[in-house]
Amino acid sequence: MAEAPKLAMTVDVEDYFHVSAFDSIFSQKDWPTIEHRxxxxxxxxxxxxxxHGAKSTFFILGAVAEKYPxxxxEIDRRGHEVASHGFAHRRATTQTPDVFKEDVYRSKSFLEDTIGKSIEGYRAPSFSINETNEWTYEILVELGFKYSSSTYPIEHDLYGVPNWPRFKYDRPEGIIEIPIPTLRNDDKNKGIGGGGYFRLFPYWLSKRRIExxxxxxxxxxxxxxxxxxxxADQPRVKNAAFLSKFRHYVNLSKMEGKITQLLKDYRWDTMKKVYLED
Known part of the structure; x- marks a missing residue:
């Protein structure tokens, strides 16, 4: 009997006030005074x-790592992959090359010093690598990363590169890019990689799309x-835009149950193991 395929689980380790949708409400200087969860x-x-015997890649924000080394x-001790999510959760599309390099270097070097291992994976906040900042890949190679998972080939109002590759590929700069998974329907890519889509849809529909x-x-x-x-008990940001609040808070109370079912239904491993080694 064939072994069930492994899938790669990833967690973007950031707090509720770090998200891009709340950029205009919480500045970095406010972070020390905010409740951390x-x-x-x-x-x-x-x-x-x-x-559930699952392993995951944790793309960790440097600001979180410095506060909670x-x-x-513990993430590393339990056998998961530690990877970088940059330092301050600023979209790469808003950064100059020098600022981007400093942000990512600070995150990567602290993570490596903390666990004593090389950090090989990177994910840009809000999937913010696109045709306007492909220079980011040159910097990632310079800093020693082996792969990135920073693109989502869908149409979206906040991010997306719908015409870019849908599957893992070698970049000319010398790094592997692993896009977020999509389904191809009616000549369009539909997001099925998790996040808000997974919280919004009933579990049976998400599973059908994964299948x-x-x-x-x-x-x-x-x-x-x-x-x-x-x-579900996190503080509510009252002065955010309606759409931002809907996207952030929809079905939070149901998410842990859905994740639990996902862990039961499939075998999960790290990005490194599933995409680079297997």
């Missing part, structure tokens, strides 16, 4: 993954979400 939420996920050590991908494509599948998505 990412440490407890991420540890809940670590226990949940242990219960013991959390980073369609696994049945029609030979490429591996990966899933992403954030620790704040399992935290």
């Amino acid at each position: 990412v440490n407890e939420n991420t540890r809940r996920l670590l226990d949940l993954f242990d219960q 013991d959390l980073i050590k 369609k991908f696994l049945g029609s494509e030979t490429a591996p599948y990966s899933f992403y979400f954030h620790p704040w998505e399992i935290d």
Whole structure:
């Protein structure tokens, strides 16, 4: 009997106030005074993954790592992959090359010093690599990264490169790019990689879409979400735009149950293991 395929689980480790939708409300200088919940939420996920024998890649924000170094050590100790999400959760499209390099270097060097291992993976905040800033790949190669998972080939009002490759490919700069998974329907790509889509849709529909991908494509599948998505009790940001609040808060109370079912239905491993080694 054939072994069930492994899929790659990923967690973007950031707190609720780090998200791009709240950029205009919370500045970096405000962060020390805000209630932090990412440490407890991420540890809940670590226990949940242990219960189901799942491994994951944690794309960790440098600001979180510097505040909670013991959390980073615990992620590594439990056998997960530690990767970089930059330092300050600023979209790469808003940064100059020098600022981008400093941001990513600060994150990568601190993570490496914390766990004593090389950091090979990077994910840009809000999938913010596109045709306007392909120079980011040259910097990632210079800093020693082996792969990036920073593009989502869909049409979206906040991000997206719908005409870029849908599957893992070698960039000319010398790095591997692993896009977020999509389904191809009616000459358009539909997002199926997790996040808000997964919270919005009923679980049976999300699973059907994943099954369609696994049945029609030979490429591996990966899933992403954030620790704040399992935290229905997080503080509410009242002065955010309606659409931002809807996207952020929809079905938070149902997310942990959905993740638990996802862990039961599939075998999960790290990005490095599924995409680079297997």
